[in-house]
Amino acid sequence: MYGIIHYRQLIYLQFLVILPTALLFLPSLIAEQAKQGAWVSVLLACLIGLITAMLILWLDKKFPNKNLIEINEILFGKIGRVVAGLLITWTIVHTNSVIIREFSEFMKLSILPQTPIWMFVIIKLIIVIYAVHSGLEIIGRMADFITPIILLSILVFLLFIAQNADGLNLLPLFGTGAKGILKGSIIPSTWFSEIFLASFLLPHIKQKNKKTFSLIFSMLFITVVLLIIFTIVMAVIGVELTARLSLPIFISSSLGTTLFFEHLDIVFVSVWILGATIKIIIFSYLGIISLGQTFKMKNEKHLILPLCLLMGILSISLFSNQMDILHYIKNTFPYHFFIVSLALPALSLSVSYIRRTK
């Protein structure tokens, strides 16, 4: 289940954990609140992400090669391990169910409107089970293979749509002002704070001295990529439309292609599938690992089938439609996620300082 990954693969994994779904949902969710000031919101969110990364790195420095659950065992004993473990597992499993459902809904909406949701879920779970069973090293290699493809197609995508960009759409630079910007930064912060998952990956990195670099670099890299994409998409379709459409990037990808082929949106969806699948694989992997760590299981592979089944069932039964998911993401998800991604590391860190544990 474990294995050793290169620090480049860690950067790629972080990239693939945050970017795919961020591309899909964030533009409209941010633009709705912050209007043209969306870029400030992204920067603020990046700040939250950096804080999370610093917390994780700090913890890693204090407890080398220990993940969040093991750290909690050192601090609070067995009960701490079980409580923190279950909390993290539940958050990851629940979030992953939401992602699988988001993914399936998007597939249904964009390319296969008549296919039932469970079809997407089942196929996705088959891939996930195969990949998770192969272990971290293989997932790292997959990220190695897929990330360049994704970056290249983002570049092509931007070149295609940039011809329709209108710079005036980006004015006024700060949109509706500080309140909107702050409100708009809450949801993207959730995405950026997903970097706390690196706590489970850092112990397996080959180049121990590159930990800080890889986390900070991946954070900044994701921010830059997101900023460029958001700006161009907003310049192309305007802020009002970005806010109103639920999937603005997908819509804009079908706009500006004037070459031989038309409607290249399906090609971009195909590439997006690659990234999103890796995201789901990593979340499932980490969910299984953290549950195994919670109960100190010797062989986590026993958990693959039941947990994947649970995630499949949850993803089908949690929500009834796309609007339901959006409502959850807007109103509940950030606060739910921050408990684990920000509050838990911060608590562990402060307790370790109060108790002076080494």
Place this chain on the structure above:
Amino acid sequence: MSKKNQPVQLPYEEIIKEDDVIPKEIDVLEKILRDLFHNCSDFRLKRFKHFKSNTEYLLAWMDGMSDKTAMREHVVEGIINVEKDMLTNSNLTDGVIPIIDIKREKNFKKTIDELMTGSPILILDGTGEAIIMGLIAIESRNVTESTNENNVRGPKEAFTETLRTNGALIRKKIHTPNLKLEEKIVGKVTKTKILIVYIDGIANPSIIEEVKNRINKIDIDSVLESVYIEEFIEDNKFSVFPQIEHTEKPDKIAAALLEGRISILVDGSPTVIIVPTVFACFLQSAEDYYERYIYTSFVRVLRFTYINISLLFPSIYIATTTFHPEMIPTKLLLTIEASREGIPFPAFIEALIMEVTFEVLREAGVRLPRAIGQTISIVGALVIGQAAVQAGIVSPAMVIVVSTTAIASFSIPAYNVSFALRLLKFPIMFLAASLGFYGIMSALLILLVHLCRLKSFGVPYLSGFAPFIAEEIKDTFFRGPWWWMYNRPRIFQPKQTKRQSVKKILQNAYLKWLGEE
């Protein structure tokens, strides 16, 4: 040991045990040999008498495998002239018999094994020791031009069925005592010799050890081709992808050895296998390195396109026409739809018919004698290509798709990879027909997980791409010029990596441009 796990035993092993020595009495020996070779019409045994000392001796050989002229001239005539007291085994091997390849052996079983490879044996009465003479003369094919791997520029000779010749063909290219050819015998009945070839000091010792271990574990009665070994030693035995490269060209083997890889030669097979192998190896042909690098780099890039076409083109056609026709430009879409007018089948069935027909045609064309083979191509082109379209069974567009796929699959240098891709094409087509692009992407993802899982002797199968090694781009995506290849590929974890000292050619070129040289 349970009965299932017992090694293969034949009557011969029961008569002559592992440690038996040759009986001293020549009469006893003759009887044993006659019994042993009962019904072997090619077995020859002759008793001679040395009249000067009144000693009898026995000569045994396999007819058709031993050089009879040399036996008469050097052995029999040589012994006639020996003085009375001089007829001892040590004298005979030390120079009386003018043969270089000559040795003494006491073990009965080893003697018989040597006899079976074609060496005549000579046994003096009362000594209990055999003299084995390497006078093997087996008819075999000459070294000829390679038929399956053609190239315009570069060496053309190919391996033959004889192990020693094949070893010599490699040695001919790498003149160093560091080139090791370790001999092993595999196959309980066939007792096939195999050679493990590597360059000491370049190949990774742990991989060499692993190869030997895996070969030692093989317990089979026969090894008739190198694929027997291949299927035993490959890492994932259930994968559709070949994990071991094979070739019939000594120059390719030499290049592989110099990259720190290990090759295995099997007696009786002109096909030599190379380990460890990564996916990128199958995209490199020997001629890539004999043509100028700029053109070859272009070809390399083309090959990546071919691979994708041969795996995905029918599926993409099916997915676009059935699920996403809006992707195709309107004019082209109209043409395709017009050509599909009146075709009774959905695109998937249509593609399936044509692909299966093509596979059958290909198989028939390969196996048939050349004279009949021409008929097949005519039948294939006219009847299936043209008539099927005219009869309205398949659309012309589908014929184009299938033939493009076929051409693409043939342009991959290693045909065993194109087999794998062609097999995988069918499930992907099915997924494309049922789930469109989502099906194709799901299939590709499963394929990616599988490929990332594969390893060949500890080397990840997708090395160079995943894990990505920036230094190796010059020999995976492109073919870098020879003066740029400072190091052996790190993929194969060679013990010694340096190929040439860094000469700073680009820097020198810049200095020249500045006129400061």
